[in-house]
Amino acid sequence: MINKLKSLKKVIREKNKYFKKNYLKNKGYIPDKYYLPIIYKEKYGKKINLKNPTLFCEKLQWYKLYYRDPLFTLMADKYRNRLYIKKVTGKDYSVPLLGVWRKAEDIDFNTLPDKFVLKTNHDSHPFIVLDKNLVDLEDIRHRLYVKLNISKYLSSREWVYKNIKRCIIAEELLGDGKTELLDYKFFCFKGEVKYFDVFTESTDGKHGKINFFDMNFNRLPIKHRIINVGDKPIEMPKNFEEMVSLAKQLSKDIPFVRVDMFNVEGKIYIGELTFYPGAGIPLYEPREAQEMIGSWFELPEKNGWKKLKRDNKWIKETLRI
Secondary structure (H helix, E strand, O other): OHHHHHHHHHHHHHHHHHHHHHHHOOOOOOOHHHHHHHHHHHHHOOOOOOOOOOOHHHHHHHHHHHOOOHHHHHHHOOOOHHHHHHHHHOOOOEOOEEEEEOOHHHOOHHHOOOOEEEEEOOOOOOEEEOOOOOOOHHHHHHHHHHHHOOOHHHHHOOHHHOOOOOOEEEEOOOOOOOOOOOEEEEEEEOOEEEEEEEEEOOOOOOOOEEEEEOOOOOEOOOEEOOOOEOOOOOOOOOOHHHHHHHHHHHOOOOOOEEEEEEEEOOEEEEEEEEOOHHHHOOOEEOHHHHHHHHHHOOOOOOOHHHHOOOOHHHHHHHHOO
16 A cells, blocks of 8 residues: 555646646647747747748757658657558568557556566657666656656657557567667658758667768768767668668658668668658757758648548547557
8 A cells, every 4th residue: 555655646736747847838728820930039049030041950940840750650659650551562571570558557467578668659768678687667657657757848849749549568689788789770851862861879868979971981071069979880781771761761752850770780771751850950060961962852832632532531540549
């Protein structure tokens, strides 16, 4: 009984903290078109140009406001995007699924192997479990409960996450969890990959270094304001062209999307499909880098997705699964 009360107090404390951060600070009811310029100025210290955006970070805010293709919600869903990936590529490139639950209390840890990854389908930073016998599973359950109640939409107005039907998924652990796992992120504009970055020196997907490359594997003069840029040599995977081909397929007819992949012992796994890197505020430097990437991002007609011939019935049905 005492443990249950402690757990309840912890949940209430987390919810209050979240409320203060997202509702009181963000005034949850402020319309997106007024709120986005506020957070932009907080990050960059200057006013955003939404009438004639040229920088990548400016165009991403425009993208949030004026191009809301329902397909994006499906693609951003870390559980249901598997169906999109298989439909487009004709093959299952997703990380093998071990389980899915609507609520944290429904997780049956007995059905899971000793090593696995747990995540919510609408948020970042998964929980990597290397040995379930050596970790506090109830603490993880609680943290997942908190994550399920977090709205990425409220804090950064990433609308693609707003209507995702939330759940928790368990996936196989790629690698051994101790050796670095290279995370390739392909930046795609209308089905063309213009550049990519590789996240290195990380085993948890959070702490590591970032490396920017053009499509010939030459390093680009781009820096990140928070994440250190790596300098260790990175070899081109033998099946790199297949990775690029997959990124092109998944981004066809889409103004911009980032396609994230892992390449483990020559096997490709597609992870996230991201529309607003860094919550739409990528802290790239120098300014010339933002201008260069912005020049590749050709903004579409407002709500132009309505003219595309898509299987909208399939999208709606998939989002309801």
